[in-house]
Amino acid sequence: MRTPSWWRGRSHGVPRGVDLAVLYVLVVLGVFIALHTQSHADRARFVQESSTNLVNLRRSPFRVIVLSSVVVPGKTGLLILVPLAAGLVVLQRWLGRLATIVAFGFGHVGATLVVATVLAAGLTHGRLDPSVARAPDVGVSYGLACIVGLLVARVPRWARVPCALLPLAGLGAVLLLEPDFTALGHIVALVIGFGLAVLVHRGADPAATVRTT
Template sequence: MAASTYQSPWVRTIDLAQQWRRIRAWGRQPQRLRRLLAAYRTLLAAAPASIAYAFTLFVTWWTLRGTSDAFDRRLILSASTNLRNLQHDPIQVLVASAFWTEGGFPWSEILILLTFMALAERWLGSLRWILVVASGHICATLIVAVGIAHKVDKHLIPLRVTVAADVGPSYGISAMLAALAFRLRGPARWIWAAGLLLFYGAALWQGRTFTDYGHFFAVLIGFLIGGAAVVVSRRVLPLLRRSAPDRIGGRAGVDDGLVPLEEPDGGLDQARGDRPEHRHH
C-alpha cells in the first residue's frame, strides 16, 4: 500500500461525543450482553501485553500468599528500587520491581490493566505500549532515587529510607494514563490531562511521600512522551516519507509500525463477526 494510506497511531484521535453516540446506538440493538462480551474479548485479543502484565501480577501475589511474612518481606525488599539495590544491581531491580506488589490482592492495578491499559495497547500497539510503560516506570524511579539521595546527603530524611520497600506497576500505569490524553480530541484531551494533574497533585500535596512524587513525575513523563511522539508523527515522519519513499513508504506496514487511517469503531462493531486488522510491531 502507498505510504499516504498510513498514519501513526499517535495522531489517530477519537471524539468522545461521537463515540458516545455510537455506543448509545449500539446499546439499542438486541443481545447487548452477548455483543458486549464479544467486544471485550476482541479488545483483550488486541492487548496481549496488558493481559500478560495482569497475569504476572496475579502470579507474584499468589507466590507471596503462600510464604511466610518474613520471607515476603525479604523478597519484596530484594526487588525494591531503593538506593541500596539501585547501587548494587540497578537493572535487575528496575525490571523486577514492576512485577511485585505489597499488601493484598492488586485489584486496582489488574482492573486498570484490563480496561484503560488494554485500550491504550489497542490504540498504540504492544511495542509502543511497552516502551511508554517501561519509560514511565524507569524514569520516575530514577528521578525519585536522585531526590532521595540528595535529601539523605543533606540529612533532610532518615537513612533508613535508602533501604525502604518500593515495588509495583503504578509508575508505568500513571505514565500510560497520561499518554492516553493524546488519544482524545478537543476539550476532552485537556479535561483528561487536567483531571490527572489534579488527582496526582492532590495526592502529592496530602502525602508528600517519595511514592507520591514518583506518581506525579510519571504523569509528567507520560505527557512528555505523548507530546514528543505526536510532534514526530506529524512533522518528522512526513518529511522522512517524502525524502525516502522507497525505504519508508514501501515497508510501512512491516517495519515502522504504522497503521491504516481507518480503524474499527471502538471494538463494538467487532461483535458482529468482523475481525480487527492484524498489526505487526
C-alpha cells in the same frame, strides 16, 4: 452480521491488542500467588529485595527495576490491575505492542530514577532520614500513571486539558497532604506520559486508524 473490527483476526480466542495486558496481569498474579504461599517473613524479605530503594539500585539496578514492576505486596493493590489492563489494551490497539512496552518502561524506569535522584540529594544534604534509603517501593502504579498521561493524546482536542489536569491535580493533592517519594514518582510518571503524548500527537494524527499488532 458484520464482525466487530476489534474482534477480527483473533488468535486462539484472544482478540488482538489484548495479549500484553493478559500476559502482564498473569505474571503479576503469578508472583502474588507465589508470594502468598510463603511465610510472612519470607514475603517481606522478597518485597524488600525487589524494591527500587537506593540500596538495591546501587547493588543490582536492572534486577530490582524489573522485579519491582511485577510485585504487588497486598491484596488491595491488585485492584490497580483493572485500570492498568484497560490502559494497556487501549494503548496497544492504538500504537502497537512495542510502543506500549516502551511507554510503560519509560514511566516505570523514569519515575524510579527521578525519585532515586531526589532521595539521594536529600540524603546528601541531610534533609531526609537515612532509613529512606531502604524504604520499599514496588508496584505497577508508575507505569499506569505514564499510560494515563499518554492516553491524553487519544481523547478529543477539547477534552485534553481537563483530562490532563484532573489526574495531575489529584496526584498533586496527595503529594501536598501526604508528601512522600511515591507520590512524587506518580507525578513524574504522569508528566513523562504527557511528554510522550506530545511526541505522539506531533508524529501522527491521534484520530488515525488504530494499530492492532
